[in-house]
Amino acid sequence: MSDLELTKRYKIAAPAVLLVGKTGSGKSTLGNYLLGRENVFEASNDATSVTKVAKAEQFTIGRRVFNLVDTPGVFDTVNPSHETREEISRVIAECAYDIQALIFVVEAGRFTQEQANVVEEIKEFLGAESVKYMIIVFTKCNKKQTLSEDLKFNDKLQQLVNETENRWVIAPNAEIFDPESDTFRKNIDKLKSMITGMKAPYTIALFRRIREAREAELKRQKQEREREAKAIQDAIEKKARDEAEAWAQKKLREENAKSEEERAKLQLDFARQMGEIAQKMQEAQNQHNLALEKMQWKLDEAVRRPVQQSGGGWCFAIDTKVTKSDGKIIPLSQVEIGDHILCHDSAGRLEYSEVYLFMDYDTTSVAEYRTISFTKPDGTKGRVSLTPDHHIFVDETIDFAENVNSKSSRLQVLQGDLLFQVPVDEISVEWKKGFVSILTRSGTLIADEVLCSCFCEVPPSPAMQVLGQIAFAPLRLYTSFFPSKYRSPDVHPHVQTMVDIVLTFERARNVMIHSVKDRKAIVLISCFAIALMLYLQIYLVPQTGAQLSLRIIS
Numbered sequence: 001m002s003d004l005e006l007t008k009r010y011k012i013a014a015p016a017v018l019l020v021g022k023t024g025s026g027k028s029t030l031g032n033y034l035l036g037r038e039n040v041f042e043a044s045n046d047a048t049s050v051t052k053v054a055k056a057e058q059f060t061i062g063r064r065v066f067n068l069v070d071t072p073g074v075f076d077t078v079n080p081s082h083e084t085r086e087e088i089s090r091v092i093a094e095c096a097y098d099i100q101a102l103i104f105v106v107e108a109g110r111f112t113q114e115q116a117n118v119v120e121e122i123k124e125f126l127g128a129e130s131v132k133y134m135i136i137v138f139t140k141c142n143k144k145q146t147l148s149e150d151l152k153f154n155d156k157l158q159q160l161v162n163e164t165e166n167r168w169v170i171a172p173n174a175e176i177f178d179p180e181s182d183t184f185r186k187n188i189d190k191l192k193s194m195i196t197g198m199k200a201p202y203t204i205a206l207f208r209r210i211r212e213a214r215e216a217e218l219k220r221q222k223q224e225r226e227r228e229a230k231a232i233q234d235a236i237e238k239k240a241r242d243e244a245e246a247w248a249q250k251k252l253r254e255e256n257a258k259s260e261e262e263r264a265k266l267q268l269d270f271a272r273q274m275g276e277i278a279q280k281m282q283e284a285q286n287q288h289n290l291a292l293e294k295m296q297w298k299l300d301e302a303v304r305r306p307v308q309q310s311g312g313g314w315c316f317a318i319d320t321k322v323t324k325s326d327g328k329i330i331p332l333s334q335v336e337i338g339d340h341i342l343c344h345d346s347a348g349r350l351e352y353s354e355v356y357l358f359m360d361y362d363t364t365s366v367a368e369y370r371t372i373s374f375t376k377p378d379g380t381k382g383r384v385s386l387t388p389d390h391h392i393f394v395d396e397t398i399d400f401a402e403n404v405n406s407k408s409s410r411l412q413v414l415q416g417d418l419l420f421q422v423p424v425d426e427i428s429v430e431w432k433k434g435f436v437s438i439l440t441r442s443g444t445l446i447a448d449e450v451l452c453s454c455f456c457e458v459p460p461s462p463a464m465q466v467l468g469q470i471a472f473a474p475l476r477l478y479t480s481f482f483p484s485k486y487r488s489p490d491v492h493p494h495v496q497t498m499v500d501i502v503l504t505f506e507r508a509r510n511v512m513i514h515s516v517k518d519r520k521a522i523v524l525i526s527c528f529a530i531a532l533m534l535y536l537q538i539y540l541v542p543q544t545g546a547q548l549s550l551r552i553i554s
């Protein structure tokens, strides 16, 4: 059908009466009843919509002319069609004289949810206020219902009836009531009366406004849906981006962790290499120090030899400890002339005896020492360092330090106020810087808790100890009046002289012993000499220092 034909068909200069309703509800049949003619609008039993396009026919009620428009079942929710909606919209747009009434055709007793949906569809399409222009026509009523007009409305239908201000009519069934019968005429006339009695028409302007509002709403809903779709899309994209970013960051973290691990490994390697380098440097430094030490020893040797060859240096290390009469234990380096230190007298008792001479004193030269280690009776360890030719009391006699035997020799060691004989643990050779040799009036001293003689170099023996004391008698006497201030690396001249005399005497004695057979004469001469020395000792040498009641325990 062309637009021209449509225009001809719909543009009738009269208000329209629109037949709307569900497919098969009886719109076309009712239209024919209103027209008073058969088969103008096609009616059929088909389940699908028979009326495909809208069709209009002019009819009159009294003197008023109307344009009766039969519509397809456009509000069929079972089979909705965009084209049929377009069709009914176009029909209404063509109704230039507005719509006098909307005839809503519904099968009696079948106002189901489906029918209710149709009403909602009508309201949605024509506007909620369209019910004000609506007349409900119930079709397919039986004879009893038609005659008694007694229809049962469910709640939804009753609500619709109320909204239409109770405008409803029963369509007479032509198969039950003859179109010429009173019942038929009465019902059709009632419908016509309602059509003409409508207060105001449903205007095209209202329809357009409703459609525009609806279009705007649809547009808004469409935009809303698009926004929602976009939001969903954005969310999906964001999620995908976030996931991608999280994945990338995870990878980055893993890479970082890996690089961190590699960095830590490199640091460890570096630290290990640095440690190895430091160790090698330390070893090199040690070797260098060792070489320097060896070189220093060689250089020192030049100093050591003259010291030893000069006849001095047979003495104690300067850190050797002695006990003063006030109870203080001090190193020899702090001993002063006039101090009384713990010694051993000729009668075998311990006493504090006066220091009257430093035979030599050197803090810079290096000397060779014998360091003798021992264990005291209480289990504590001790050690004393003497130059090899210095005299030390060993095995109840006197011997050179270098002759002390680490397996058999026994030292006389102080513990408490007693001297004990204890075995030697170990002997080692040490080189130490500095040496000091002192003379006490008793000729002995307790050095580092070990009983030692003040003498050295000359042959060691108790007799030589006595002889030495006699030889130094003049010096002891002299220093009684004039305290010595001598403190020099060189051996004291008097001491050197005495040593030379004693050595000469010893050499002479050796010559005599080897050359003279009459040993009795030698012994007699020696006894005489010793008696002479003892005489000098008794009368010329004053005893000094308080004697202690100590004894030697072997």
Ligand SMILES: Nc1nc2c(ncn2[C@@H]2O[C@H](COP(=O)(O)OP(=O)(O)OP(=O)(O)O)[C@@H](O)[C@H]2O)c(=O)[nH]1
Binding pocket: 021, 022, 023, 024, 025, 026, 027, 028, 029, 030, 042, 043, 044, 045, 046, 048, 049, 050, 051, 071, 072, 073, 139, 140, 141, 171, 172, 173, 174
């Ligand atoms: N018993 C009975 N049958 C009716 C009545 N009105 C219509 N019919 C029958 O219902 C069937 C469908 O009627 P139509 O007038 O074609 O229905 P329609 O609403 O125009 O249908 P579509 O054009 O397809 O939307 C036909 O067989 C009619 O004879 C009625 O009041 N009583």
Ligand SMILES: [Mg+2]
Binding pocket: 027, 028, 029, 041, 042, 043, 050, 051, 070, 071, 072
């Ligand atoms: Mg029809």
